Amino acid sequence: MTLLEQLNQDMKQAMRDKDKIVLSVIRMVKASLQNESIKLGKDILSEDVELTILSRELKQRKDSLQEFKSAGRDDLVKKLETEIDILQEYMPKQLTTEELELIVQSTIQEVNASSKKDIGKVMGALMPKVKGKADGSQLKDLVQRQLD
Template structure:
């Protein structure tokens, strides 16, 4: 079942349950998917493209969450945390720190990276492997740590 089909089913359930927050989040994600579909001029998106959109939505909310926390807007922090929890249910299972470290180490060996100059090469090789399963900034830190040793 595609992400869009899952969203449609969950949207119907949220309507039945009168769950306004879940309904709102699902509608936002569906709108993002439809906008991307129109922008690319396709009938439907691949699973990979859908995951990219979902990851972008999660990242936007995480960034906003940090801003609201630093501004002391607890009302908006609570709402964003709820939205993030809802979005996380559609994301693939996140990799553990140990799994990420192993992937980073393996990729560094694959591309024969030796210094921080090779950072771009390593990141471009890793990101497709972990798409949607890990945060890019976390991977960036791990790669920097490994290359500085």
């Protein structure tokens, strides 16, 4: 089942359940997918593009969450946490720290990185391997620790 089919199915269920938050999040994601489809001039988006859009939506909410927490807006924090939980359901299973460390080590060896100035080279090779399965900032921290 494609992401769009899953979203449509979940949207119908949210309508039946009268779950306004889930319905709102699904509609926002569908709108983002539709906008990207129009921008690219394609009727059907690849899984990679869909994953990129989902990751972007999730990152926007996580960034906003930090801002709202620092501003003391607990009402908006709770709403965003719920939206993040809903979006996480559509993301691929996240890799564990141990799995990420192994991937980081092998990537460092692949690109022959030896110092901190090679972080960009490592990250460039690493990100396509773990797209949607790991947080970029967590990856950067792992790479920095390994290159120390």
